[in-house]
Amino acid sequence: MQRNxxxxNLILEVIKDLKHSTLQDIIDHVKFKSNNISVATIYRNLEVLEDEGLIRKIPTKFKASIYEDAKLKNHDHFICEECFKIKDLVKDNDKINYLNQDGDLYLSEIKVYYGVCKDCLKHRGC
Ligand SMILES: [Zn+2]
Ligand SMILES: [Zn+2]
Structure with missing residues (x-):
């Protein structure tokens, strides 16, 4: 197998293992597994993996985007604003294929909801 x-594959494996990861998480884990991969290489490979549709990049309102395995069905996410825990939100009708009035075709939609997770709420004493 080629080095590339x-x-x-190593990067893809890390993303699948972590389930939801930021660029920093991916760099930390990939470097832990293989010392001789540079950050630039990781970055370049992430772009290729995204272009090939193997990983999904989910923008968030925070600086970091979240990466996940694109083989997973599209789903919405919940992010706790206090501990940054990310959870998947499951819904039944995940197929959003419709034409709006402008004639644009929406193939998919991923929403990110923000809030406070139940663990953080507990710490607050709510
Ligand atoms: Zn939390
Ligand atoms: Zn997810």
Missing amino acids: TLQR
Whole structure:
């Protein structure tokens, strides 16, 4: 197997293992597994993986985007604003295929909800 492919597979593996990860999480874990991958290589591979549709990049209102395995069905996310825990939100009708009045076709939609998770609420004494 080519070196590039090995590196790409390693990065993909890390993303699948972590379930939800930021760029920093991915860098930390990939570097832990293989010392000789540079941050630039990781970055470049993430772009390729995203272009190939193997990973999904979910923008958040915080600085970091979240990466996850694109084989998972599209789903919404909940992010706790206090501990930054990310949870999947499951809904039944995840197929959003419709034409709006402008004629644009929406293939999918991923929403990110923000709030406070139950653990943080407990700490607050609510
Ligand atoms: Zn929390
Ligand atoms: Zn998710």
